Amino acid sequence: MMENSHIDEFVKLVVYDHAIATGLKECTTQCEIVHYAKSKGFLFTLEDWMSYVDSDLASLTTVQKQMIIDYDVSHWSWAFRQTVVWREMLME
Numbered sequence: 571m572m573e574n575s576h577i578d579e580f581v582k583l584v585v586y587d588h589a590i591a592t593g594l595k596e597c598t599t600q601c602e603i604v605h606y607a608k609s610k611g612f613l614f615t616l617e618d619w620m621s622y623v624d625s626d627l628a629s630l631t632t633v634q635k636q637m638i639i640d641y642d643v644s645h646w647s648w649a650f651r652q653t654v655v656w657r658e659m660l661m662e
């Protein structure tokens with residue numbers, strides 16, 4: 571449970587702290603997101619992060635999931651597509 575608490579806190583901080591959100595733009599893998607969170611003091615495992623992301627994706631349609639999975643990791647917005655809270659930050 572501690573890990574999910576840290577994940578929730580990190581996800582929220584990205585929304586409320588522009589500097590943290592800016593740093594997330596550099597992440598191109600799930601592992602990099604976990605390492606970035608760790609660098610900001612949020613400790614959780616890659617496995618816990620993947621469970622969090624998978625849980626989020628479970629609420630989407632197959633087409634929506636595929637769009638997120640297939641999104642170009644080199645685009646600055648890739649990391650923001652990993653959670654519903656972060657996707658809400660993106661403009662269409």
